[in-house]
Amino acid sequence: MFYEIEEMKVVLRIKAQHASSKNEFCDMYGEDALKVRIKAPAVEGAANKELIKFLSKSFKVPKSDIIFKSGQQSKIKRVVFPLTEQFLQWVKRYE
Numbered sequence: 001m002f003y004e005i006e007e008m009k010v011v012l013r014i015k016a017q018h019a020s021s022k023n024e025f026c027d028m029y030g031e032d033a034l035k036v037r038i039k040a041p042a043v044e045g046a047a048n049k050e051l052i053k054f055l056s057k058s059f060k061v062p063k064s065d066i067i068f069k070s071g072q073q074s075k076i077k078r079v080v081f082p083l084t085e086q087f088l089q090w091v092k093r094y095e
Contacts, residue, residue, distance in 0.1 A: 018047040
């Protein structure tokens with residue numbers, strides 16, 4: 001599964017594809033990650049910042065509440081953020 005819910009927090013496993021034409025959620029990447037396209041290039045943390053901004057807007061979570069658990073320098077990332085109703089509605093598409 002590409003996400004876990006632990007103590008009212010979401011741990012989301014993402015395969016980031018940087019330098020895309022737009023920010024968007026894509027299909028599954030294998031069985032354990034969700035592919036996400038990000039507009040920004042992977043230069044000086046720009047793609048990570050854009051990813052945080054995209055997740056914040058998508059799930060109505062403050063940017064400061066989104067934390068990289070692992071993979072900040074990798075294409076496969078694990079991010080943690082508070083569980084929201086928007087996330088629960090969104091994740092139903094993948095069940």
